[in-house]
Every structure is written in C-alpha cells, then in structure tokens.
Amino acid sequence: MTEATAQEARPASPGMSRGLTLLFAVAGGAAVGNLYWAQPLLGVIADDFGMSTSSAGLAVTLTQVGYALGVFFLVPLGDVVDRKKAIPVLMGGAAVALLATAAAPSFSVLLATLALIGVTTVAGQLITPLAGDLSTDEQRGRVLGTVASGLVLGLLVSRAISGIVADLLGWRAVYVAAAVIMVVLTLVMARRLPTLPARGSVPYGALLLSVLRTVRSRTVVTVMLIGSLTMCVFTMFWTGLTYLLSADPFGFSATQIGLVSLIGVVGAVAGMQVGKLFDRGLGVPAIGVALSVILVGLVVSGLGSRLALVIFASVALFSVGAQAVQVLAQTRMLSIDPAARSRHNTVFIVGNFIGGAVGSALAGTLWQAGGWPFVMVVAACLPGAALTVWAVQRRRALA
Template structure:
C-alpha cells in the first residue's frame, strides 16, 4: 500500500493519521467478481469510445459540413466539455441513486443522442448532439467507482487497473474502428452502430451487475454542495486532479492533431489512420501494471516516472514527426504514461473517502476532461498557426508542469513522513 495515503494523508498545514479504508460493501464470489469486472471493463470501453469516434474523422466531417479543419476540432472540444458537464451534474448521482439503474438508463439517453448525431443535417445540430453524447457517456466514470466498492482494499489497485484497461482500449480502439467504418460505409455510420451497442450494454448491465444503493441520505442540492467541500478538504485530490488534467491535455493535443499530420505529411487515408491508432492500444497494458505497483506502495515513484515519460514522448513526436515508426512509438509511450498516471491517481483518491467515491471521481474526472477539452481547442488553433511542432511543444509543456507539481508535493510528503517517524 502507498504510504503517501495509507499512513499519512495530506492536510493543511500539517498531516494527520487516518484509519484504513473500510471493507468493500459488495462481497462477491471469485467467479462472480471476475464476471462483473469483465462487464465493467467492457462497459467502460464502449461508453467512453463515444467521445473519441470523431477524432480521426475530423477531415471528412469538415468536408461534409463545409467548415475548416480548425473549426472541426470543436467537435472534440465540445464532446469533452459535455463529458465534463456530465461529470458535474450526473456522476455525483452515483452516491445518491442505485448505481446499476442509473448507468443503464443513462445509456439509453446516449443511444438517442448518437442517432441524432448520425443523422444531423448541419454542423450546429451535430455539435449540439456531440455535447449530449459526451454528457451521457459519463456512464464510464459511474462504473469505475462501482468497481472500487466491491474490491478488497489490498486488491483495489489491480481491480481499478483492470477496469481502466477496458476504458483505455475503448478510447484507443474507437479511433481505429471509426476510421475503418468510415472508410467502408461513411463517417456517420459509427454513430448509428454505437447507438445499438448502447442499448445492448444497458441490458447487459441490468442482467449482470449487482445492485448497489448508496448510503447518502441527503438530497441532490446537498450532494452538489458537498463536492465543493470535498475538493476543499482533500489537497491530495486537488493535486492528483491537476496533474492528470495536464497529462490528459497532452494526450488530447497529440490525438486531436495527429490525424492531420498523418494525412498531410505521410499521405495516409482513413484505413491507414485507423491502423496507426492501433499502436496506442499497447497503453492498455499500463493499467493493470500500474495497479499492481500501486498496491505494492510504488504509486508515488511510478507517478513521477509516468510524467517524465509523457514529456519524453512529446519530444519524440516533435523530433521524429517525419518518421512514421517514431511517431507511432511516441503515441505508445504517451498512452502508457497517461494511463499509468491515472491508475496511480485513482488508487490514491479512492482511498480518501470510501462513502463519497462518486463525488471524488467527479472532482477528479471533471478536472481531467476540462484540461483535455481546453487542450483540444487550443491545439486546433496552434496547428493552424504553427503546425505539428507547435502542437508537440504545447503537449510537452503540460506534463512538464505536472512534473514540477509532483516534485514539490513529493518533497513535502517526504518531510512529513520524516517528522512522523520522529514522533
């Protein structure tokens, strides 16, 4: 277990001892646990994929609606802003409403929004539906804390890492699948196919997942007010949220703009872009590995290594842009870094307040996707003005800033632990 949160929790101005996290609320047999984890990982991947289908399709979308490539990047930005909005308004309901029903019903709304996006007659309607798709795809983030509730404390990192690997595969394979589907049947088709998948997933969740009724007794307004209080009282949550927001900003810079680079410099078509996107699937391997390292107490060091790796990945993307293999390697390294850092972060923050994991995740993931949305929007303008070099320099600066935050925090934690040993 990571000493930084199991023995000493950050507080201001000093540190206090905290009791260990309680036992999981949902006791499942090993076989049932494996099935539920598989369904959760699959559900996370399918739900979150909706946010990323558009990334490799910006060129055909801009052509279909007659807008510039820079303007088409608004699709990614608004979808992620919608996701952030969903995390603010819908995700906290995981601490108030029965989780299984909440997830299943939200997926039905996602399905309707996807159909409307796939049939959108103009760019304005498509953007509006993109916001709704993003907001309701927050189901992925409802399911991750759900997993933490029945995972034994000593296995929480492994369980969360496994579910997160499904989420990352959804993110990365979404680009490949949407590219291949667009090449075969047009870019609108992926939205209609995903609508059907959301209905099927809703039924699957109802059939497989156990019920979980939260213990929160207050109403929705009280629940929302408690989110602000939670963010104010947990400096470790603020730190983790800021660093992962910067990491996801770098991730968004890379994947929002790389399709333009692949088309313009390397002359790839939609199939080629789809194959390229597969290289990032290697990043899914980071999730279970990071979870196990976190369970063994290496979360703090692992986080620093992940941040440094992200800086190196963006530097390689800049210097190796003319070589397709080096560009692919930079994508693999970046995905490994971002995914690993997120698992380390979530393992720590889910141990802070066992009775408020949905709200903890609200603070964390809202910050992350606001960072991603802002970076996506800025990267479109930067690419128009300064090309791929400008995008990679921006993307490299973000994890470098996060590394500085990590360094300051690590020094403070080491000093606090030294004082604790002297008591």
C-alpha cells in the same frame, strides 16, 4: 462522513471477479467511445449537410460540452443513488441518443442529439467509482487499472474504426452500430450489476456544493493537478500528431492516422498492469517514473520527427507513461474517501476535461507558430511541471 465511518457503515465487499471487471471495462469503454465516433467523420458529415468543415467541428464541441455537463451534474449522484438502476438507465439513454443521431434530418438536430450523447456517456464515469466500491483493498489498483484501460481502449478503437465503417456503409451506420452495442450492454449490465446496499440521502444542491468543497483538500488538488497536466499533454500530443502525419513527408490519410492511434493500445495494456503497483504500495514512486517516461517519449518524438518508425516508437512510449499516470492518479483519488468516490471522480474528470481542452487548443496554435518541434518543446514543460508537483508533494499530499 470520515473514511473510517464510511467503511464501518458499509458491509465488506467480497471483491470484483475477473469476469465482472472485464464487463465493467467493456461497458465503460463502449460508453466513452461514444464521445469520439464523430472525430474522423467531420468531413463526411460536412458534405452530407452542406456545411463547412469548420462548422462541422461543432459536432465534436457540443458532444464534449454535453459530457462536461453530465460529469458535473450527474456523476456526483453516484454517491447517493442506486447505481444498479442509474447505470443501465444512462446507457439506455445513450442508445436512444445514438439512434436519434443516425436519423438526424438536419445539422441542428444532429448537434442536439450529439450533446445528449455526451450527457448520457457519463455512465462510464459512474462505473469506475463503483468498481472501486466493489473491490477489496488488495485488488483495487488492479481492478481500477483494468477498468480505466477499458475506457482508453474505447476511445482509441472508436476513433480508429469510425472512418473505416463510414467508408464502407456511411457515417449513419456508425451510430446505428454503436446504438446496438449500447442496447446489448445495457441489458447485460442490468442483469449483472450486484444489488447494492441503500445509501444515505443528500439534497441535490448540497451534493453539488460538496463537490466544490472537496477541492479544499491538498491531496485532491495535487492528484487533480497531476491528472490535468497529463491530460493536457496527452491531447496536445495526439492533436499535434494529426497535423504532423497529415503533412509532408508523411501525407497520411484520416484512416491511416486513425490506425496509428491503435499504437496507443500498448499504453492501455500497460495500464491494466500498473494498477498492481498501487496495490503493493508503490503508487507514488510509479507516478514519478511514469511522468519521466512521458518526458522521454516527447524528446524522442521531437528529435525523430521525420522518421515514421521513430514516431511510432515514441507514440508507444508516450502512451505507456500517460496511461500509467492516469490510472495511478485516478486510483489514488478514488482511495481518499470511500463515501465520496463519485464526487472525487467528478473533480478528477473535470480537471482532465479542462486540461484536455487547453492541450488540444494549444496544439493548433503551437503548430502554426513553429511546427512539431515547437509543439514538443512546450509539451515537455507539462510533465516537467507535473514532476515538480510530484517531487514536492510525494511525501505530503500523495503519501
């Protein structure tokens, strides 16, 4: 189905109200936040089950594996199923998985329930394309910027408060509280999601194959590559920052490091505004500027690695650039074909997932090899590569 045919087949959307946009941002952020509750809790979980900290790291790995499977096998269904029903069902499933995690009697059961959390958390990635469908052309960048920023805020807030709640009430209380939040949002979303027009039926196997076929498009590959490189440097930076702040001369605790991540809220707030540039036809040049901001942030961080205030300033600068690229790239991806937004979002998120996994893995190796300066030198090559792709394709695939 061509873009023109898809637009003719659907009635014009009245647009997204600010209230519904905010609801989508909160619901998406809560869903994505479920992926990151465990990160600051690994030591506590290891002690509770009598495991080594390295073994407890499987908790994060299995959650991410579940998420990757959910993104590939469930998110494409957003192009064919009734999302008014599918999104609340997934969010309700996440609430059940969160409660099961809180009650897990053994580490093996915990791993299984965390994997289920990962699978059901993909509700957030169904919400984003739906926001694109419900938006008018004139507001799509602003709406998607707000929703995407909500997802990032969910990530940042969950990591920041997880350790604090666990210190006060125990790690299981974190998952009980998250389950309560998901139950409330499930009921609100079931009530507030608009009734959507019927969508064409596509066999499931053909739907998954069509995801792979979208990668033939130069525009899809270019946008995915820019997003993937940005996510790679994003996870490399934040993982390396954990090593830096926990070592001398800083010696920060896990809770303090979690609070430092809240500086990234600056980037999320910027992301809410940067989508407006896409609406004004400035998305392509804005991507180039944002990649340059990432590069400057990395240089500042590398040069000022022993000064806390310089590091904090570089975190803010880096976060603004990284979030701006992600918002603009994802908005461009979701504008390629209205009939395939969920499938294109699948490609974008899978690319991000691969980039993020590579970045976090490289951070540890690079830190061992040469410390923070070496991490920053290699990290700077990534936005440099993305800028090269952008420069070559800005008047072609990105136009």
